[in-house]
Amino acid sequence: KNEVEQSPQNLTAQEGEFITINCSYSVGISALHWLQQHPGGGIVSLFMLSSGKKKHGRLIATINIQEKHSSLHITASHPRDSAVYICAVRFSHDMRFGAGTRLTVKP
């Protein structure tokens, strides 16, 4: 069983919809990252969080340490949000990655 599980694997939405991507993990962590990867391959870090909630523009990330669960929300989704979103957990110097959620937002 993968230490980091993401759902859904694929997600298609209409422009303007509210998006939620979920991440569950099975190890004790020091921090959790939400990453965005566009088709070219490069990865951009969206959030790093160890508790509570963070907001940046239309993106919101939450984490529940007790339940070992995090969510990434996108409000008023736009076609430019189409990308793969990856959850990664950090413990000590190690990082473990989920398989990613491929989001497609249609106009």
Added chain:
Amino acid sequence: EAGVVQSPRYKIIEKKQPVAFWCNPISGHNTLYWYLQNLGQGPELLIRYENEEAVDDSQLPKDRFSAERLKGVDSTLKIQPAELGDSAVYLCASSLGSAEAFFGQGTRLTVV
């Protein structure tokens, strides 16, 4: 300031040929990671450096893969000889200790 810089962005080689990837981390970042990402999967660690020391290379296939970070800054990852199954994206990341990691654009390798 430039982020993590990788080159080349794309590489196509024939099987059994050698290939090398280069990574320049963010200035001051002592920790450098090389990851392998297969299509539809998350990145998997190949090797982690603390300065010039490889502190975790347990997942590096040492029969054909090698890496170096001679001066504790730039790093190269080499495959010799390449196999068809090595086709993937090779990602480099850097961090200051265990703080947030920053990723490069990756090198997409295609072995034909």
